[in-house]
Amino acid sequence: MSKKNLSYEKAVEELQQILQALQEEEISIDELSGKIKRASELIQWCQEKLRTAEEDLDELFDV
């Protein structure tokens, strides 16, 4: 799997973890706020990245 997609995949993995933690464990109110924020961050990051493909200059100019 390529490096860039590892970040989408890592984001997904972390989101799943947060979701699971929320569903199974007892999370204190303080932690709750942190988790929500992090989930929101991850989702936003993914959505922005979907709309901004990085240009691979090596590939662009490689013939």
Place this chain on the structure above:
Amino acid sequence: MDSYSLFELNEYVKRVLGLNFPDPIWVRAEISQARDSKGHLYLSLLEKSEQDDAVIAQADAVVWASTLRKLIRLYGKNVHAILQDGMEVQLEVSLQFHERYGFKLIVEDVDTAYAVGKLEQQKQQTLEALAQQKLLDKNGQLPLPPVLQRIAVLSSPQAAGWHDFRQQLLDNPYGFDFFLKLFPISVQGLQVEKEALAQLMRLNARNEKYDCAVIIRGGGARLDLIAFDRLSVCEAIANCTLPIITGIGHEVDETVADRVAHTSVKTPTAAAERILTHNLHFESQLIQWGQQVQHIARQQLEDQRFFLERSRESIRLQSKQLLRNDQAKLEKFSDLLPLYTRGQLQKAQNQLQGIQQQIELLDPQKVLARGYTLTSQDGKIVRSVQDLKEGASIKTIFQDGSVESTVDKKETDE
């Protein structure tokens, strides 16, 4: 010696040939070369030995422009695909021997079914070979990354397919962005195989830079796609380290390449659609997770709030209870207090009374009233007999007066 002139010989051969082959015949051969010149199509035909691939027969043929037009009218685009280098064909030809130009076959008709049949044969052979090597599903089993953003495209730069594909992705209504790189290949003719193999190899070498590859070309004759039935190309696709999506414009009939690729769609446009849908699915999954997180968090928050409320209520009730208990104690105490104080008062009063009684008892006047007397001598009270002499004057005080007397006799108690 009787000898023919060359012209006479050739003329004779021409007549013999004409007599024996007055009508066109069907012949099977392989086209080694097909060259177009001024609208006429010049073919080099040959036959190879089945054992060792050595050429055992050879002849030249020509499809005159008018014939070519007729064939295209009759059979459509397949004609171009059939009359190509490397194709095995069945042609209806009239034999011509020209004194000057020698032997030539004039093509009158083409058996398209034969070509298609050969194609089908090749396809089946390729499929079997791939099945044996367990390559049929290899590419299909590669996991698709969650987002298809960096895409390698194997296509012809002039092909409409490439431009359509590119346009659709770059102008998509969701705002998704892509990095596309073209790995150019011819999409028809003999070069396809070689070029496809070369590009697939290049792709494997740099697979970490891409999420997937697409092979696309616009629609055309089914026979144009024969390169994609060839074993070498299909092996390369099957072994590719990136998942491959094919959109090579076949209308009805899949190629083997379609079978071994990870995903096969009909057109380049469909390929672009597929990619967009894939990414859209990812995004909606993200949003769904986001909503789930919010929902659960809100739920937890509500639970906690409820718990707090209940605690508050519980504390309130308990403290009310405690207060009530203390109040009850106080009330009880205040009820007892008067009793208690009254008791104390009573006690004190009794004590006073006791003391009063004692005092009364000790009151000399009361003592005198009981019959006791006080004796005094010279104004001092006499307590003891010893203090008195016989003949002394004493005063005896009674409750109601006094008597003066003289001591006659003294007696002491032992």
